[in-house]
Amino acid sequence: MTNAATRAEALHLTGERTVPGIPEENYWFRRHEAAYVALLPHCAGATVLEAGCGEGYGAGLIAKTARRVLALDYDVPTTEHVARRYPDVAVARANLAYLPLSGESVDVVANFQVIEHLWDQDGFLAECFRVLRPGGKMLVTTPNRLTFTPDSDTPLNPYHTRELAPSELDGLLRAAGFVVQSLHGLHHGERLRELERAYGGSIIDAQLEVVMGSLPGQAVWPAGLLTDVAAIGAEDFSVRGDDLDASLDLVAVAVRP
Numbered sequence: 005m006t007n008a009a010t011r012a013e014a015l016h017l018t019g020e021r022t023v024p025g026i027p028e029e030n031y032w033f034r035r036h037e038a039a040y041v042a043l044l045p046h047c048a049g050a051t052v053l054e055a056g057c058g059e060g061y062g063a064g065l066i067a068k069t070a071r072r073v074l075a076l077d078y079d080v081p082t083t084e085h086v087a088r089r090y091p092d093v094a095v096a097r098a099n100l101a102y103l104p105l106s107g108e109s110v111d112v113v114a115n116f117q118v119i120e121h122l123w124d125q126d127g128f129l130a131e132c133f134r135v136l137r138p139g140g141k142m143l144v145t146t147p148n149r150l151t152f153t154p155d156s157d158t159p160l161n162p163y164h165t166r167e168l169a170p171s172e173l174d175g176l177l178r179a180a181g182f183v184v185q186s187l188h189g190l191h192h193g194e195r196l197r198e199l200e201r202a203y204g205g206s207i208i209d210a211q212l213e214v215v216m217g218s219l220p221g222q223a224v225w226p227a228g229l230l231t232d233v234a235a236i237g238a239e240d241f242s243v244r245g246d247d248l249d250a251s252l253d254l255v256a257v258a259v260r261p
Contacts, residue, residue: 023059027234028225031211033061036117038241039145039190039255040065043114046141046257050111053135055100055128056118060086060093066114067092074110076100100128105135112136116145117253120164129180136260142182144256146173148189150249170248173256182258189251193242199232207233 022032040062047070054063057075063086067073075090076098077083086095098104101124113132122128132142147153149167153160159167168176170187177184192200196207203210211233214223225233243255 021058024061027230028223031207031233031236034236034238035190035241035252036145037061037065038238039116039243039253041238042188042190042243042255043143043145043257044069046143047112047114051109052112052114053103053105053110054114054116055103055132056115056121057086057093057095058082058117060090060095062114062116063093063095064090070112074105076103101131103131103135107134108137108140110135110137110140112141112143114143116143117147119144120146120159120167123165125166125176126180129176129182133181133260138260140260141185142177142256142258142260144173144177144254144258145190146254148249148251148254151252168254170251170254173254177256177258181260183261185257185259186245186255187248187257188243188245188255189248190241190243190253190255191247191251193240196236196240202232203229 022029022036024033044066047066050070052066052070052073054066054073054075057063057077059082060075063073063075067090073093075086075093075095077086077095078097078099080097083095083097086093096104100118100122113136115132119125119128136142146168149169149172153167159165170189174184174187199207210229214225214229218224
């Protein structure tokens with residue numbers, strides 16, 4: 005597929021949701037994809053609900069190993085896009101405050117880069133607990149507040165309502181009745197650390213400087229930077245249990261007793 009065709013097929017950018025197939029978005033897409041890849045073993049042979057599917061690439065990836073995937077999103081153009089592009093995924097429009105499933109009906113709930121957008125995080129987790137079968141797993145990824153918005157409890161990202169530190173995510177899950185099986189962090193791997201050094205210490209800041217210093221839709225990317233960003237793969241990130249406070253994103257697996 006040509007780059008132009010890929011852009012035409014891709015769901016439109018919102019300023020927050022990342023989509024595949026766009027070189028300028030590739031760092032964020034691969035960063036999110038890396039968490040899906042790390043958690044895929046928990047979805048093998050399972051009935052999976054993805055609560056907040058966005059563009060749908062994650063649900064499509066899960067569908068390659070799960071028995072069945074139901075993807076939910078509130079936005080109608082999004083659900084129409086997912087149904088069109090990912091035929092192995094069942095999709096429905098829903099408000100995550102009230103999951104349209106009966107109790108104890110799924111094996112896994114996946115919630116990737118979504119909980120930070122929700123006003124009632126406790127209520128959402130209670131709904132996830134309700135629809136999970138005993139022994140079912142809750143998979144959550146979210147930006148680490150300690151590194152994403154390090155100097156304030158108020159998110160700088162206007163799309164976020166409440167960001168979470170590792171202890172806060174752990175506490176939310178336990179308060180909802182879950183047993184936290186693992187709480188890991190996503191970090192840059194060695195190749196990304198090399199890029200960090202090449203771009204003055206932060207590959208993220210190098211990208212933001214281009215985007216934030218330009219009018220919407222008119223960013224001019226230095227050719228070298230765009231080439232480096234477009235070449236990033238999911239394997240350039242690592243998910244591990246050490247140095248959690250310094251992680252970029254939190255990656256949690258919790259079990260309904």
